[in-house]
Amino acid sequence: MDEGEIRWTASTKYKAEYQHANRAWSYSGAKIKIAPDSATTVNDLNYEDFSDARNAAAGVWSRHPGIAATDLIRFNKARMDTFDAATRRMVAAHELGHALGLCHKSGSGKNAVKSVMWPEAARYPDVPTDVDKANYRRLWG
Structure with a gap:
């Protein structure tokens, strides 16, 4: 990242997924x-x-x-190809969150943090939550 932007290229079969991630992290107010x-x-x-199946x-x-x-x-095709479209979108949004500087979030039970940055694909949403946006603002203003 430089000068307040991420410029990207793509050589992946998961175009819909990375486009979703780019839109999800370009929400109103994103810096x-x-x-x-x-x-x-x-x-x-x-x-x-x-x-890599291993x-x-x-x-x-x-x-x-x-x-x-x-x-x-x-994107690991050996895993991504086994997921439905929603889960593939979650993976893409999660990884772009890392590129923006965010780390994994976790929790359990009633105190669980709802975050695109959950480390397990089946457990997080496919767009940044209020928690994600608050952490993003702490990093980027």
């Missing part, structure tokens, strides 16, 4: 602009796929520090 990369901008993030993760975000470094959100 970080999420837009496609262009010939005149620096690419900050790439969406791509991999396939890896339990459906999605993985990895940060690559340094000038002009591109972070990755990688």
Whole structure:
């Protein structure tokens, strides 16, 4: 991320999912602009796929520090292809939350925190909740 924006590219079969995530985190009041990369901008993030049946993760975000470094959100086809569309959207929104600087949220029972940042795909919503937005504001104003 640079200059208050994330510029992205994509080489993934999960277009509907990453488009959903980009829209979900571009809610009214969001400070970080999420837009496609262009010939005149620096690419900050790439969406791509991999396939590893031994890896339990459906999605993985990895940060690559340094000038002009591109972070990755990688979707594990071996997991994503077993999920319904709603769960795939949840995974994409969750991983983009990491790219925005948010960490996992958890809880149990009546004190559980409802958050797109739950670490388990089946347990969180597919859009940022009030908790997510509050944590986002703490990071980005």
